[in-house]
Amino acid sequence: xxxxxxxxxxxxxxxxxxxxxxxxxxxxxxxxxxxxxxxxxxxxxxxxxxxxxxxxxxxxxxxxxxxxxxxxxxxxxxxxxxxxxxxxxxxxxxxxxxxxxxxxxxxxxxxxxxxxxxxxxxxxxxxxxxxxxxxxxxxxxxxxxxxxxxxxxxxxxxxxxxxxxxxxxxxxxxxxxxxxxxxxxxxxxxxxxxxxxxxxxxxxxxxxxxxxxxxxxxxxxxxxxxxxxxxxxxxxxxxxxxxxxxxxxxxxxxxxxxxxxxxxxxxxxxxxxxxxxxxxxxxxxxxxxxxxxxxxxxxxxxxxxxxxxxxxxxxx
Ligand SMILES: C[S@@+](CC[C@H](N)C(=O)[O-])C[C@H]1O[C@@H](n2cnc3c(N)ncnc32)[C@H](O)[C@@H]1O
Numbered sequence: 001x002x003x004x005x006x007x008x009x010x011x012x013x014x015x016x017x018x019x020x021x022x023x024x025x026x027x028x029x030x031x032x033x034x035x036x037x038x039x040x041x042x043x044x045x046x047x048x049x050x051x052x053x054x055x056x057x058x059x060x061x062x063x064x065x066x067x068x069x070x071x072x073x074x075x076x077x078x079x080x081x082x083x084x085x086x087x088x089x090x091x092x093x094x095x096x097x098x099x100x101x102x103x104x105x106x107x108x109x110x111x112x113x114x115x116x117x118x119x120x121x122x123x124x125x126x127x128x129x130x131x132x133x134x135x136x137x138x139x140x141x142x143x144x145x146x147x148x149x150x151x152x153x154x155x156x157x158x159x160x161x162x163x164x165x166x167x168x169x170x171x172x173x174x175x176x177x178x179x180x181x182x183x184x185x186x187x188x189x190x191x192x193x194x195x196x197x198x199x200x201x202x203x204x205x206x207x208x209x210x211x212x213x214x215x216x217x218x219x220x221x222x223x224x225x226x227x228x229x230x231x232x233x234x235x236x237x238x239x240x241x242x243x244x245x246x247x248x249x250x251x252x253x254x255x256x257x258x259x260x261x262x263x264x265x266x267x268x269x270x271x272x273x274x275x276x277x278x279x280x281x282x283x284x285x286x287x288x289x290x291x292x293x294x295x296x297x298x299x300x301x302x303x304x305x306x307x308x309x310x311x312x313x314x315x316x
Contacts, residue, residue, distance in 0.1 A: 067300070070123035070169075076121070078168045083160075084116030085200075085228070085316045087105070087141065089256035091117075094198065095124040097224050101195045102127025108194050109220075110134045110181045110211055111201030111228075113142065114157055115164040121198065122170035134177045134186045134201070137161065141202050144314040182210050193220035200228035209239035216243060220262045225250070228258035230288040232315050240279075247275040255282070258289075258316050289315040 036266040061133065072095050098121045102108055107125055112118045112135035114247050125131055139151035158178070165171040179185040181201050199211050212227065219225055225244075229236045240260070244250040245268035252275050254261055267275045274283070288307065292315050295304045304311035 006024045016237065019173065030049055061248055072124075075120055075123040075168075079116050079119050082114055082116040082164050082168075084113050086117050086120070087259075087316075088155070088259050090228070091120050093226065093256045093259055097196050097226065098124035099126075099130075100130050101125055104133070106130040106190070106192065107196040107198070108132045108134065108190055109198045109200070110215060111141070111199070111239065112176075114169070115161045117198065117200065118161075118174055119165060119168040119170055121196075122165070122173040123168065125173070127173075129195075130175065131173055132175045132177060134179065134181050134189075135159065135161070135176055136180050138180070144316070163289040181215065182207060187214075192224070194218045195220060195223045197223070197225045198226065198228075203229055203233045203235050205235040205238045208233075208236045212239050212243040216264075221266045223261045224253075225264065227260045227262070229258045229316055230255060231282045232258040232289045234290070237286055245279055247272045251275055252278050252290055252315060253277075294301035 013157055032046055046157060046307040062171045072092065075095065079086075079091070094117060098107055105128075107121055109118055109121055109132070112133040118133050122131055137154045139154035140148040142150050142153065142157070161176075162171065175189075177186050179189070194215070196213055199208075199215065201211055202208060211226075217227055227236065227240065230240055231237055244252070244262050249264060249266060250262040251265050251267045251271075252260070253263055292304060292307055292309045295307070296311055296314065301311040307314065
C-alpha cells in the first residue's frame with residue numbers, strides 16, 4: 001500500500017477538504033485548502049515493532065497482563081505488521097482500559113482503518129463485552145495527509161481490515177458498523193451506555209468535536225474516553241478544548257504520546273483547577289508537534305532532527 005503524505009489533518013468525508021501543505025493548514029485555518037506537495041520520504045510509521053515498547057505503560061490495572069486467552073506481548077506481536085498509527089505505549093493503554101471492562105459492558109471504537117487498534121481492543125476485552133468498531137472505509141481520513149480521494153484504497157482497507165481481524169483470531173469478537181460516526185446508522189447500532197470509547201476517526205475540528213460531544217455523552221459515569229492525536233492534531237485539540245478542557249464532566253487522566261485519557265466524572269472546585277492546569281501543561285508539547293509538522297512539510301530534515309524528532313515520522 002502506498003502512503004501519500006499529503007494533507008495535514010483528517011476530514012469527515014463530507015467533501016471539499018483537499019490536502020494542504022502550508023502553515024495555515026497545520027494551524028487548520030478554515031481557508032486551508034491549498035494543494036500540498038507530497039513530502040518525499042515522509043512516511044506514516046505504519047509498522048512498529050510493538051514488542052520494543054518506547055514509552056512506559058499506562059498505569060496498570062488488575063488483570064491487565066492478559067485477558068481471555070490472549071496476552072499483551074502476543075497481541076503486540078500480532079499487530080506489529082498491521083498498518084496504522086498506534087505506538088506501543090498507546091497499545092498498552094488501550095489494552096489496560098479494555099481489559100478492565102466487565103462482561104456485559106461495551107467498548108466503541110471510532111476509526112479502525114486496518115484494525116491495528118481494533119485487534120488490541122478485541123484481544124484485551126472479555127468475551128461478554130460488546131465491541132463495536134465504527135469505520136466507514138469510505139476513503140477519507142485514511143491517515144496523516146490523506147484526507148480524501150482514496151475510495152479505491154478504502155475498498156482495499158475494508159478487505160485488509162477483515163483479513164487482519166481474522167488472522168488475529170478476533171473477527172467474531174468485533175461488531176463492525178460500516179458507517180460514519182455522525183450518522184444515525186452508527187448511533188442506532190450502539191444501544192445503551194459505553195464503558196470505553198476510543199476516538200480516532202475524522203480529525204478536523206467539527207467532526208472531531210461532534211465525536212467527543214455526541215459519543216462522549218454516551219459514556220457512562222466512571223467510564224473512560226481515549227482520544228488519539230490529542231495535542232498533536234489542531235482539529236482534535238481544539239475539539240478537546242471545547243468539550244473536555246474545562247472539566248465539565250470529564251477528568252484528564254494523562255496520555256501516552258498523543259493518546260489522551262479522560263474519565264467521565266464530575267470535576268469541581270480545586271480539582272477543576274488541577275484538571276485544567278494538567279492540560280495546559282501539555283500545550284508546549286502541542287506547540288512542539290506543530291513545529292515538527294511545519295519543519296517536515298518544509299523539508300527541514302536537519303532542523304527536525306535537531307528537535308529530537310525523526311523527519312520520516314509524522315508526529316502522533
Ligand atoms: C487514523 S485512522 C485510524 C487508525 C486506527 N485506529 C489504527 O490504530 O490503525 C482514521 C480512520 O478513521 C476513519 N474515519 C474517517 N472519518 C470517519 C468517521 N466520520 N467516522 C468513523 N471513522 C472515520 C477512516 O476511514 C480511517 O480509517
